[in-house]
Amino acid sequence: MSEQFKEALDGITRVKGVRGAIMVTDDDGLIIADAVMEGVRSDAVAALAASLSARMARATVGAGVGEQHFLHLQAENCTLLTMPAPNGVLIVVLAEKDVNVGLVRLEMLRAVEVVE
Amino acid sequence: MKRVRAVEPWIEDPLVRFVTEAGARLTLIMTPAGQVLAQHGFTRAVDVMAAAALGAAIVSSTREIATTIGEGAFKALNHQGIHHGIFLAEMSTPRGPLLALVVYGSESSVGLVQLFYEDLVQELVAACPGEEPARPVIAADFERDLHKSLASLFGR
Numbered sequence: 328m329s330e331q332f333k334e335a336l337d338g339i340t341r342v343k344g345v346r347g348a349i350m351v352t353d354d355d356g357l358i359i360a361d362a363v364m365e366g367v368r369s370d371a372v373a374a375l376a377a378s379l380s381a382r383m384a385r386a387t388v389g390a391g392v393g394e395q396h397f398l399h400l401q402a403e404n405c406t407l408l409t410m411p412a413p414n415g416v417l418i419v420v421l422a423e424k425d426v427n428v429g430l431v432r433l434e435m436l437r438a439v440e441v442v443e
Numbered sequence: 444m445k446r447v448r449a450v451e452p453w454i455e456d457p458l459v460r461f462v463t464e465a466g467a468r469l470t471l472i473m474t475p476a477g478q479v480l481a482q483h484g485f486t487r488a489v490d491v492m493a494a495a496a497l498g499a500a501i502v503s504s505t506r507e508i509a510t511t512i513g514e515g516a517f518k519a520l521n522h523q524g525i526h527h528g529i530f531l532a533e534m535s536t537p538r539g540p541l542l543a544l545v546v547y548g549s550e551s552s553v554g555l556v557q558l559f560y561e562d563l564v565q566e567l568v569a570a571c572p573g574e575e576p577a578r579p580v581i582a583a584d585f586e587r588d589l590h591k592s593l594a595s596l597f598g599r
Contacts (some may be wrong), residue, residue: 355523356554374554381552 332360333414337436342434344426346405350442351377353417367421372407376419380409397435399428411437412442449481450595457566458483465559466551468527471495471544472567475533480541484595491596498531498544519560521553525545530556534564537571 332350339348340362347363349372356377361369380398387395400407401424408420408431418435447462447470449455454472461472462483470492477499485491505517530545530553543563547556573591583593 351554354552356552356558370554374552374558377552378555399517 329360331441332438335441336360336362338437339434342422342430343428345421345431346421346423347372348420348421348435348438349373349376349390350412350438351417351419353377353380353411353415363421372419372421376409377417379407380411380417380419384411399430400437408432408435410439412428412439414442416442418442422430422440447481447483448596450592451480453570453572454481454567457563457570460566461559461563464562465545465547465556467545467547467556469494469544469546471498471542471543473499473542475499475540475542479592479596484546485596488593488596494544498542501531502533502542519557523553528553528556530560532560534567536568537573539574541567 329330336348336350339345347361347367347369349369350359351357351373352359353355354377356374358369358373361373363369363372372386373393379400380395383398387393395411398407398409404424406422406424406426406428408422408428410418410432418438420431420435422431445454447459449458449472457482458470458472461467467483470482471479471485471494472481473479474493479491479495480488482491485494490552501520505520509517516533519530520530521531526548528547530543530547532543534541542569543560545556545560547553
């Protein structure tokens with residue numbers, strides 16, 4: 328199973344501009360599998376992204392707009408993308424600010440299918 | 444109201460940063476014998492003493508299990524409950540080993556606690572003034588130190 332996860336993450340990291348892709352447990356913020364560039368602190372990204380996603384999930388439900396399907400955070404120097412998957416898994420991607428988000432999202436959806 | 448209280452002042456700033464960033468509900472920094480050096484979130488002395496004694500006992504027990512199975516020591520221990528998690532870890536400082544007991548709720552996670560715990564250890568090691576020279580234990584000093592510690596931990 329972990330090989331399948333790794334392959335799914337490799338599919339995401341093949342997109343130009345992606346610095347790393349991580350599968351995280353959404354409640355704990357712990358890493359299930361990761362494929363990141365050297366210098367990326369995957370444990371930090373995993374923990375903080377899971378926390379952010381959990382807070383956003385509470386906010387969207389609280390605002391009455393339903394559950395979140397995709398989170399896109401555009402920062403000054405990078406892009407953070409998260410997508411909830413079944414079984415309490417969260418797909419997290421860290422990328423350059425000018426990454427093709429549509430293409431990354433497609434690969435993240437493929438990774439979600441692997442988790443299913 | 445001041446929520447972090449420390450017997451050893453050098454612990455206070457790193458601990459304030461840790462509880463703020465990790466979202467910890469309760470935190471204890473103590474010696475492996477269960478002597479509390481700093482606390483966050485506790486309101487009753489009896490709760491602090493009980494948590495410190497139990498935390499120290501858990502670390503002691505797991506160290507023995509680690510020795511039995513040929514491990515040097517366990518780095519950290521996490522108990523995951525439905526509403527709360529308990530993170531317990533041992534760190535090395537110039538003052539000797541210290542224990543951290545952290546209780547966190549659903550607004551935090553073990554990942555966040557682990558992440559900021561690493562920063563806490565680095566900051567405590569940097570701030571630690573070094574080993575204190577051993578003093579003879581005198582009954583009057585013991586009593587005075589005990590009251591001083593309780594006053595520091597609960598602001599009395």
